[in-house]
Amino acid sequence: VIWMTQSPSLLSASTGDRVTISCRMSQGISSYLAWYQQKPGKAPELLIYAASTLQSGVPSRFSGSGSGTDFTLTISCLQSEDFATYYCQQYYSFPRTFGQGTKVEIK
Amino acid sequence: EVQLVESGGGLVKPGGSLRLSCAASGFTFSSYSMNWVRQAPGKGLEWVSSISSSSSYIYYADSVKGRFTISRDNAKNSLYLQMNSLRAEDTAVYYCARDDLVATMTDYWGQGTLVTVSS
Numbered sequence: 421v422i423w424m425t426q427s428p429s430l431l432s433a434s435t436g437d438r439v440t441i442s443c444r445m446s447q448g449i450s451s452y453l454a455w456y457q458q459k460p461g462k463a464p465e466l467l468i469y470a471a472s473t474l475q476s477g478v479p480s481r482f483s484g485s486g487s488g489t490d491f492t493l494t495i496s497c498l499q500s501e502d503f504a505t506y507y508c509q510q511y512y513s514f515p516r517t518f519g520q521g522t523k524v525e526i527k
Numbered sequence: 528e529v530q531l532v533e534s535g536g537g538l539v540k541p542g543g544s545l546r547l548s549c550a551a552s553g554f555t556f557s558s559y560s561m562n563w564v565r566q567a568p569g570k571g572l573e574w575v576s577s578i579s580s581s582s583s584y585i586y587y588a589d590s591v592k593g594r595f596t597i598s599r600d601n602a603k604n605s606l607y608l609q610m611n612s613l614r615a616e617d618t619a620v621y622y623c624a625r626d627d628l629v630a631t632m633t634d635y636w637g638q639g640t641l642v643t644v645s646s
Binding site: 452454456458462463464465466469470473475507509511514515516517518519520521 | 571577627631633634636
C-alpha cells in the first residue's frame with residue numbers, strides 16, 4: 421500500500437493569495453498523481469493529472485509539480501470560487517489512495 | 528457529454544445488502560475502466576473498487592474485500608456494486624467514476640448516491 425501525507429489539512433487564505441498544497445508518498449509513483457477539487461455537496465472535479473498536466477477547462481492559475489514522492493499543487497492567485505477542499509490521488513498502483521484533503525477557507 | 532448517474536442507495540440495517548447501479552452515457556462505456564469511490568459524512572475520499580473494460584481485472588480496498596462485488600454490463604452501459612454484510616462504517620456517499628482511456632487517471636464522477644447503514 422502506498423501511503424500519502426497531504427498537508428496542510430486546513431489553509432486560511434485571502435482572495436489574490438498564492439497557496440501551495442503538498443502531497444508526499446511513502447514510495448515513488450513516477451508522475452501518476454492527480455489533484456481534485458471538491459465543493460460541499462458536489463462530486464470531486466479533476467484539476468491536474470500526470471502531476472503537472474492541466475485538465476481541459478481548468479484555469480491556468482492552477483499548476484502542479486513534482487515526481488517520485490513529493491508533489492505540489494499551487495494556486496497562483498486565489499479566486500472566490502477556489503475556496504474548496506483539495507485532494508491528491510495516486511493511480512500508480514492498486515489500492516489507489518487519496519490524500520487526507522486540504523480545506524482552503526477564507527481568512 | 529459524459530454522464531454517470533448512480534442509483535440504489537438508501538437506508539439498510541447492519542448485516543444487510545444493497546446493490547448500487549451506475550448508468551453511463553456520452554462515451555463508449557465498454558472501452559473504459561470504472562471505479563467506485565466513497566466518502567463518509569464529513570470525511571475524505573476513499574477508493575473502493577475498480578474494474579477494467581472487459582472485467583478481466585478487478586481490485587478492491589481491504590476494507591470491503593470479501594463483502595463487496597463490482598461488476599459491469601457493457602451491453603447496458605452499466606456499472607454495479609453489490610454490497611453485502613454492511614456495517615455502520617460503510618455509511619457514505621458512493622460515487623461512480625470513469626478512468627481516462629490513455630492517461631488512466633479518474634476523470635469523470637457521478638453525483639453520488641447515499642448509503643446509510645443503521646439499525
